[in-house]
Amino acid sequence: MTHYDYIFAGGGCSAYSLVYYLTQSSLNSKSILIIDPQGSSFPSKTWCYWSESPLPIHPPTPLVYWDQLILRKGEEKSVIQLKDLKYYHIQANHFFENLQVQFEKYPNIHFSEESVESCNPIGDQFEISTCKGEKYTCDYLFDSRIEESQWSGKEILKQQFMGWKIITDTPSFDPKSVTWMDFIPSESNQFSFGYILPYDTKSALVEFTCYSAEDISYDWLESRLKEYLANHLKGISYTKFFEEKGKIPMSTRSPKESSHPRWINLGTRAGWSRPSTGFTFQFIQEYCQELVRELEFSGITSPKKLPQRHYFYDNILLNIVIKWPGYLQKVFTNLFTSNSPDSILRFLQAKTGFLEEISILSKVRFYPFLKSLWHYEKH
Ligand SMILES: Cc1cc2nc3c(=O)[nH]c(=O)nc-3n(C[C@H](O)[C@H](O)[C@H](O)COP(=O)(O)OP(=O)(O)OC[C@H]3O[C@@H](n4cnc5c(N)ncnc54)[C@H](O)[C@@H]3O)c2cc1C
Numbered sequence: 296m297t298h299y300d301y302i303f304a305g306g307g308c309s310a311y312s313l314v315y316y317l318t319q320s321s322l323n324s325k326s327i328l329i330i331d332p333q334g335s336s337f338p339s340k341t342w343c344y345w346s347e348s349p350l351p352i353h354p355p356t357p358l359v360y361w362d363q364l365i366l367r368k369g370e371e372k373s374v375i376q377l378k379d380l381k382y383y384h385i386q387a388n389h390f391f392e393n394l395q396v397q398f399e400k401y402p403n404i405h406f407s408e409e410s411v412e413s414c415n416p417i418g419d420q421f422e423i424s425t426c427k428g429e430k431y432t433c434d435y436l437f438d439s440r441i442e443e444s445q446w447s448g449k450e451i452l453k454q455q456f457m458g459w460k461i462i463t464d465t466p467s468f469d470p471k472s473v474t475w476m477d478f479i480p481s482e483s484n485q486f487s488f489g490y491i492l493p494y495d496t497k498s499a500l501v502e503f504t505c506y507s508a509e510d511i512s513y514d515w516l517e518s519r520l521k522e523y524l525a526n527h528l529k530g531i532s533y534t535k536f537f538e539e540k541g542k543i544p545m546s547t548r549s550p551k552e553s554s555h556p557r558w559i560n561l562g563t564r565a566g567w568s569r570p571s572t573g574f575t576f577q578f579i580q581e582y583c584q585e586l587v588r589e590l591e592f593s594g595i596t597s598p599k600k601l602p603q604r605h606y607f608y609d610n611i612l613l614n615i616v617i618k619w620p621g622y623l624q625k626v627f628t629n630l631f632t633s634n635s636p637d638s639i640l641r642f643l644q645a646k647t648g649f650l651e652e653i654s655i656l657s658k659v660r661f662y663p664f665l666k667s668l669w670h671y672e673k674h
Contacts, residue, residue, distance in 0.1 A: 298432045299328045302423055304411040305439035306331030308342070308387070308576065309562030311394045313437060313583040315352055318401060320587050327404045328431060330423070334408035337391035340539040341458070341492065341500055343473075344577040345380045345640045352580060354393035359384040359494070363472035364636070366628050368480075373628050374472065375636045382473055384492060385576075411440060416555050435590075438553070439561040450508050452545040452613060452674060454573040457516040458490070458502030460537035461524070467531050468493035478624040479503075479523065486620035489523045500537075501527070506545065506616050513540055543573040545613060547606040547673055552598070559586070559596055567599065570674070571609040571616075572643055601645050604652070606673075613674040614667040622663040633658040 301317075303310040306329040317323060344350070349358060360383045364375040398404045410426040414436055421436040470493045477489035487505040494500075503520035505511055524533065543563065550566040553559065561567070567582055568575040582599035589596045601609075615622055631639050634655050641647050642655055656664070 296422075296430050296432055297328075298326075298420070299405075300325035300433065301327045301435045301437060302421070302431060302433035303327070303329040303331075303437045303439070304414060304423065305441070305561075305564075306333070306406070307439055307441075307562065308390070309439045309565075309567070309579045309583065310437060311391060312352060312579050313561060313586060314398065314404065315394050316583050316587040317590075318397065318404075321591055322587065323401065324403055327401075328407060328433070329405070330407045330409060330411050330425060330431075332408060332410045332426075334406070335391075335395070337388040338539075339386055339388040339537065340541075342385045342387060342390070342576045343382055343492070344385075344574070344580075345377070345382050345644070346577070347379050347381070349383055350577075350580055352390070352394075353383065353385060354389040356386070356389045356393075361471065361473045361492075364475040364631075365472045366476050366478075366624075366631060367474060368478040368624050373632055375475075375631050377640070378635065378637050380637050380640055414438065414558070416558065421555075421558065434557065436555075436558045437561055438558060439564050441563045451548075452506060452508045452617060453510075454504060454506055454543045454545055455511045455516060455541075456490075456502050456504040457513060457520050457538070457540040458500050459520060459524075459535045460498065460500045461533040461535050462498045463528065463531050463533045464497075465531055466496035467528055467533075468496055468499045470495050476624075476627060477523075477527075481620070484620060486616055486623050487519070489527065491527075500539075502539075506620070508617070516540065543568050543575070545570050545573060545616075545674075547609050547613070549600075556595065565599065569601070569609070569643065569645075570606070571612040574643065577644060604649070605645050608652070610671065610673050611664055611667045614670060614672055615663055617674065618670065619663065619666070625660070626663050629660050630655075633660075 310329055314327060360381040362377045362381050366373045411423055412426050413424045415422050420432045423431045474491035479487045481487055485505055485507050490502040490504055492500040501524055503516055503523050547570045562579055563575060567578045586596050615626060
């Protein structure tokens with residue numbers, strides 16, 4: 296049975312990110328095994344994040360970014376001009392391929408293309424069994440396995456979406472601006488919006504997103520996406536060349552804590568998605584760097600969480616999502632237009648101080664927030 300210092304159960308975004316920060320640290324000679332059934336067939340999904348400059352982990356492919364976001368409802372449109380921040384785009388397969396080339400320089404980093412079946416603490420170590428009947432042991436186990444069954448069927452609000460990359464016959468997109476939220480009126484008590492990342496005038500990633508605690512089938516999301524495309528493109532024909540879809544939990548409730556201090560959950564499994572937005576990528580980067588610092592310093596890690604007051608803010612917003620989704624267009628538009636957009640994005644990234652948050656909240660229209668506070672609940 297081979298022994299490793301660190302085993303990664305799951306080799307997705309958070310695992311590769313943590314291994315990258317380990318290679319940049321004094322721990323770069325630790326023996327590492329990454330176990331994931333996907334092997335090198337990396338997903339080509341799309342991740343976006345905002346920052347003043349690209350993060351060091353950003354792959355060196357031609358940079359794609361925007362500095363204008365649009366919030367829209369029908370003909371009503373708010374153009375949000377970012378000042379110092381940019382909205383960066385990463386294609387996941389470029390991210391993985393770039394890191395894999397970097398990891399090849401480290402003979403102590405190993406990969407195994409299989410699924411983890413069980414992980415058990417035995418004495419001072421963990422024993423990992425895989426679907427191929429292999430067994431490994433390790434001192435630290437980093438677990439980022441996610442299965443939608445962890446939250447599907449449960450009363451947890453989820454961001455559920457389907458997106459297509461398409462090419463149109465005639466120019467149909469404004470490549471300068473991302474349509475962040477194109478609010479779609481709904482008769483049911485669901486909040487849905489379109490999201491458009493334009494690559495040029497004729498190609499874009501177009502997504503249909505719905506916030507709902509109920510499980511929504513991908514067939515239904517596909518039919519709504521087609522409807523959204525038909526309305527948006529007004530009869531212009533298009534060819535789809537890529538599809539992505541997902542369900543991201545939007546909950547301020549702590550995920551199941553791991554039962555052992557050296558069994559460390561990462562990424563979505565660890566609850567690192569911002570509950571009110573589903574954005575996760577940048578929290579993964581920040582928290583993985585903190586984990587490496589703790590491992591270097593004492594070997595003892597602490598759970599990574601947003602400052603507590605941000606869960607309170609998120610509950611206020613999630614309460615509105617669940618109980619009065621009709622207010623959301625005004626709430627989001629008001630947040631961005633009554634404050635500097637950069638400060639709202641920094642707020643969503645939990646990078647604001649308390650006084651700045653008071654200043655932001657003092658400028659928004661109070662009614663939906665007060666109503667939500669009055670009916671406060673944890674979600
Ligand atoms: C389509 C999509 C788009 C997204 N876009 C954004 C975005 O624009 N911005 C943003 O901030 N966030 C975004 N997110 C959320 C989040 O950033 C990503 O989901 C990110 O990949 C989460 O990283 P992770 O490591 O937690 O999970 P993943 O990257 O999904 O990695 C989990 C890994 O575990 C593996 N695994 C599962 N079961 C087993 C098992 N039994 N044994 C071994 N391995 C196993 C899987 O194969 C997978 O590789 C998006 C999510 C999705 C699904």
